[in-house]
Amino acid sequence: MKITVLGAGAFGTALAICANQHPESHSVTLWSRGAGHQRAMQTQRENQRYLSGVAFPPTLKVSQLQDPYLQTHLSSQDLLVLAMPMLGLRGLLVSLAAIRVPMAWVCKGFETALVDTAPGLLGHEIQALVAPNVAAGVLSGPSFAQEVVQGKPTALVAASAHAAVRQALVQAFHSPMLRVYASEDVVGVEVGGAVKNVLAIATGLCDGLNLGLNARAALITRGLAEMTRLGVALGAKAETFMGLSGLGDLVLTTTGDLSRNRRVGLALAQGISLAQATQELGHVAEGVYSAHTVVQRARSLGVDMPIAQSVVDLLQGRLQPEQAVAALMGRGPGQEV
Numbered sequence: 095m096k097i098t099v100l101g102a103g104a105f106g107t108a109l110a111i112c113a114n115q116h117p118e119s120h121s122v123t124l125w126s127r128g129a130g131h132q133r134a135m136q137t138q139r140e141n142q143r144y145l146s147g148v149a150f151p152p153t154l155k156v157s158q159l160q161d162p163y164l165q166t167h168l169s170s171q172d173l174l175v176l177a178m179p180m181l182g183l184r185g186l187l188v189s190l191a192a193i194r195v196p197m198a199w200v201c202k203g204f205e206t207a208l209v210d211t212a213p214g215l216l217g218h219e220i221q222a223l224v225a226p227n228v229a230a231g232v233l234s235g236p237s238f239a240q241e242v243v244q245g246k247p248t249a250l251v252a253a254s255a256h257a258a259v260r261q262a263l264v265q266a267f268h269s270p271m272l273r274v275y276a277s278e279d280v281v282g283v284e285v286g287g288a289v290k291n292v293l294a295i296a297t298g299l300c301d302g303l304n305l306g307l308n309a310r311a312a313l314i315t316r317g318l319a320e321m322t323r324l325g326v327a328l329g330a331k332a333e334t335f336m337g338l339s340g341l342g343d344l345v346l347t348t349t350g351d352l353s354r355n356r357r358v359g360l361a362l363a364q365g366i367s368l369a370q371a372t373q374e375l376g377h378v379a380e381g382v383y384s385a386h387t388v389v390q391r392a393r394s395l396g397v398d399m400p401i402a403q404s405v406v407d408l409l410q411g412r413l414q415p416e417q418a419v420a421a422l423m424g425r426g427p428g429q430e431v
Contacts, residue, residue: 095113095118095120095121095172095173095262095265095266096120096121096170096171096172096173097110097113097120097121097122097123097171097172097173097174097175097266098122098123098124098125098157098167098168098171098173098174098175099113099122099123099124099125099175099177100125100174100175100176100177100178100186101125101126101127101175101176101177101178101182102124102125102126102127102131102132102135102141102144102156102177103144103177103178103179103377103378104141104144104145104239104240104377105177105200105237105239105242106124106175106177106178106200107124107141107144107145107148107239107243108145108148108239108240108242108243109175109177109200109233109242109267110122110123110124110154110175111148111150111151111154111243112242112243112267112269112272113266113267114151114153114154115151116266116267116269117269117270118265120266121153121155122153122154122155123155123156123157123167123171124154124155124156124157125156125157125158125159125164126156126157126158127158127178128158129158131143132156132157132158133158135150135156136156144377145239145240145243148243161189165192165193168190168193168195169193169194169195171195172195172196172262172266173195173196173197173198173262173263173266174190174193174195174196174197174198175197175198175199175200175233175266176190176197176198176199176200176201177199177200177201178199178201179201179203179378179380180201180202180203180204180205180217180380180383180384181205181206181383182201183199183201183205183217183220184205184220184224187220187221187224187225187228187230188224188225190225190228191224191225191227191228193228194227194228194229195229196229196230196231196256196258196259196262196263197228197229197230197231197259198230198231198232198233198252198254198259198262198263199217199230199232199233200232200233200234201217201380202234202284202287202288202290202291202343202380203287203288203291203380203381203383203384204216204288204384204387204388204391205217205220205387206383206386206387207386207387207390213387213390213391213394214384214386214387214390214391216281216284216285216288216328217232217284218230218232218280218281218284229254229256229258229259230254230256230259231252231253231254231255231256231259231260231263231280232252232253232254232280232283232284232287233250233251233252233253233263233267233274234250234251234253234283234284234286234287234338234339234343235248235249235250235251235338235339235342235343236248236249236338236342236343236345236346236347237250237346238346238350238352238353240352241352242272245271246271247271247272247273248271248272248273249272249273249274249275249338249342250267250272250273250274250275250338251274251275251276251277251283251337251338251339252264252274252275252276252277253276253277253278253279253280253282253283253284253339254278254280255278255280260276260277260278261276263276264276275337275338277334277337277339279330279331279334281325281328281329281330282325282330282331282334282335282339282340283334283339285321285324285325285328285330285335286321286325286334286335286339286340286343286344287339287343288380288384288388289317289320289321289324289325289388289402290317290321290340290343290344290347290348291347291355291379291380291381291384292355292381292384292385292388292401292402292405293313293314293317293320293321293344293347293348293381293401293402293405294347294348294353294355294356294359294381295355295356295358295359295362295379295381295382295385295405295408295409296313296317296359296401296402296404296405296418297310297313297314297317297348297349297356297359298348298353298355298356298357298358298359298360298361298362298363299359299360299362299363299408299415299418299419300313300359300419301356301359301360301363302359302360302361302362302363302364302415303363303415303416303419305419310348310349313348313401314344314345314348314349316401317344317348317401318335318340318341318344319430320392320397320398320399320400320401320402321335321340321344322335322340323392323397323398323399324388324391324392324395324397324399325340327392327395327396327397328391328395354375354377354378354379355379355380355381355382357371357375357379358371358372358375358379358381358382361374362408362415363415368382368409381405382409385402385405385406385409386406386409386410388402389402389403389406400421400422401422404418404421404422405418407421
């Protein structure tokens with residue numbers, strides 16, 4: 095296969111390396127938006143900015159082609175992987191709207207609302223608006239870039255309404271150490287990937303305040319219930335949330351030390367400001383940007399999400415860490431649903 099990964103962050107780089115080292119010897123191009131970043135990767139044969147210490151395979155191509163040459167190149171590929179933060183997905187899809195090549199994004203989250211009166215959108219909702227004729231989907235699941243590129247066992251889910259997209263993703267990445275399962279539930283896979291980032295901030299806060307393992311287990315479990323309620327209200331299948339992109343990604347992101355969103359919660363528990371916490375990460379923590387939209391979409395659908403609401407109140411300075419915990423624990427009794 096001929097594959098181009100658009101976006102040279104940590105996860106995009108990891109996927110490009112994995113596809114290039116695939117037993118079927120795919121031809122892979124890693125595209126970077128920035129000319130300086132591209133030149134550095136080409137010279138150093140690694141991505142020191144986002145995945146330091148991981149050497150590129152000799153046959154991995156690094157590109158910074160611009161239109162019209164980029165469009166010509168992309169049209170000749172068998173699969174495009176869109177590996178940018180959610181805030182960049184809309185613009186990239188607009189530029190790809192005329193290309194008839196299977197494509198999938200790997201970003202997780204809701205787009206920040208463009209205006210106060212309209213809700214932020216998931217990836218498939220953006221694509222339906224700006225590139226409705228492309229065959230697209232999402233690749234998601236519990237996966238830290240560092241472990242993926244190290245060849246540690248990982249399982250992902252490829253979700254799309256188009257069989258050709260699902261098949262292309264499986265062919266591109268399924269290998270002895272990286273399993274790829276197919277799904278048609280794009281909504282469920284995207285909601286799981288978006289909401290787990292918000293819940294990871296809450297769990298990082300819980301652990302940073304030393305509230306104990308009982309509290310962490312309760313938070314993850316009730317968070318899964320919130321995620322499922324929102325997903326089902328948006329049209330997802332409930333069973334999707336017991337799979338890789340739901341429970342699997344939630345457990346990884348809320349407990350793994352490599353989780354950026356969890357680290358934000360840990361920092362806030364220590365009294366570090368949100369601005370300083372995100373600056374020190376050096377990477378995007380999607381939960382910071384998605385939390386408000388998650389709650390906004392839930393409220394519009396009549397879905398109760400108290401944990402997500404507490405995260406929003408914390409991020410926006412309406413609650414201090416201890417107050418956020420007290421607000422959750424002070425809620426009245428109820429049925430477990």
